[in-house]
Amino acid sequence: MNPAPLHIGIVACSAEGAALCYRTLCAEGAGRMGPHAHPEISLHTHSLADYVACLDRRDLAGVGALMLSSAGKLARAGADFLICPDNTIHQALDHVLPHSPLPWLHIAQEVALVAAARGYRRVGILGTHWLVDSEVYPAGLDAQGLGWARPAHEDRLLLGRIIMDELVYGVFKPDSVARLQGIVERLRDEGCDAVVLGCTELPLVLNDGNCVLPTLDSTRILARAALDRALGGPA
Numbered sequence: 001m002n003p004a005p006l007h008i009g010i011v012a013c014s015a016e017g018a019a020l021c022y023r024t025l026c027a028e029g030a031g032r033m034g035p036h037a038h039p040e041i042s043l044h045t046h047s048l049a050d051y052v053a054c055l056d057r058r059d060l061a062g063v064g065a066l067m068l069s070s071a072g073k074l075a076r077a078g079a080d081f082l083i084c085p086d087n088t089i090h091q092a093l094d095h096v097l098p099h100s101p102l103p104w105l106h107i108a109q110e111v112a113l114v115a116a117a118r119g120y121r122r123v124g125i126l127g128t129h130w131l132v133d134s135e136v137y138p139a140g141l142d143a144q145g146l147g148w149a150r151p152a153h154e155d156r157l158l159l160g161r162i163i164m165d166e167l168v169y170g171v172f173k174p175d176s177v178a179r180l181q182g183i184v185e186r187l188r189d190e191g192c193d194a195v196v197l198g199c200t201e202l203p204l205v206l207n208d209g210n211c212v213l214p215t216l217d218s219t220r221i222l223a224r225a226a227l228d229r230a231l232g233g234p235a
Contacts, residue, residue, distance in 0.1 A: 005039035006230040009079025011070040012045035013086035017200025021085035024223035039230040044070040064095025075101040088131040108140030110225040120194040122147035124187030127198035129160035167201035
């Protein structure tokens with residue numbers, strides 16, 4: 001008899017990205033485990049406004065405290081390990097990991113592993129301005145020997161506005177999608193051969209079918225890594 005799948009804990013931040021991660025775990029779990037089956041999943045989130053307040057004042061310790069609060073609640077709910085379907089707040093993991101009651105999967109590390117396996121060499125980084133300005137993805141990609149590029153300053157501001165004013169609310173405007181596609185085109189012109197959708201809402205509007213470069217869907221990559229872990233795959 002196969003051992004029971006591990007219980008996945010989701011430390012959520014924004015609703016749309018967390019919902020996509022949850023749906024992916026359930027849908028792809030059924031594909032691997034049988035009809036309607038998926039591992040046990042628990043989710044906790046503090047208000048997104050609390051996270052944004054910390055990010056705006058560059059208080060990563062405050063972000064980490066919110067994440068640890070969720071981690072504690074999920075540990076008490078019986079989770080075996082944790083994921084966070086929000087790239088931006090991974091900046092605070094250095095404040096989290098030494099005190100966490102449970103192990104975590106790191107979204108950028110999982111994306112970098114997939115990028116390397118697919119043979120990409122230079123990856124463009126898309127996400128909020130907090131994420132793009134950070135070392136979350138450069139560190140993960142560097143560890144796999146991959147090159148990377150950040151969008152120009154004006155494009156970073158545009159990305160941040162579309163994500164925080166539209167996508168996190170489930171608002172998907174065709175003209176905004178076209179502007180995001182333009183950012184991908186400019187990254188291609190700078191020598192990128194793929195882009196990471198480093199905001200977990202971006203896969204709701206960008207994909208391999210409407211971008212000039214292959215996309216690395218951080219939300220689904222993390223969910224699939226969590227399924228691997230829950231079903232006895234790589235730790």
